[in-house]
Amino acid sequence: xxxxxxxxxxxxxxxxxxxxxxxxxxxxxxxxxxxxxxxxxxxxxxxxxxxxxxxxxxxxxxxxxxxxxxxxxxxxxxxxxxx
Numbered sequence: 001x002x003x004x005x006x007x008x009x010x011x012x013x014x015x016x017x018x019x020x021x022x023x024x025x026x027x028x029x030x031x032x033x034x035x036x037x038x039x040x041x042x043x044x045x046x047x048x049x050x051x052x053x054x055x056x057x058x059x060x061x062x063x064x065x066x067x068x069x070x071x072x073x074x075x076x077x078x079x080x081x082x083x
Contacts, residue, residue: 001051006058007033009049015057019046 001007001018008015016035023029029051035044 001031001054001056002059004059005056006036007031007054008057009033009047010053010055012047014047014049016044016046022048 003018003021005018006015007018014033014035016033018031019034020032021029022032030048031051031054032046032048033054034046037044
């Protein structure tokens with residue numbers, strides 16, 4: 001299973017794109033599933049499920065973004081203000 005795969009919770013049938021993977025100190029791994037449909041024109045909130053109860057439906061639908069994103073970027077430089 002990889003980020004960007006379409007995955008489904010085996011118990012509830014909740015289906016969508018795997019948008020995050022969280023690994024805890026105790027070894028538990030949870031996946032965020034973000035539905036691809038809208039409800040009344042608004043995005044449906046992601047659901048979080050244990051790795052053991054999700055399965056890949058289709059792989060991959062979304063490719064990971066490469067390059068500069070919001071993380072690990074250098075802090076902005078404080079510019080000198082005109083006097």
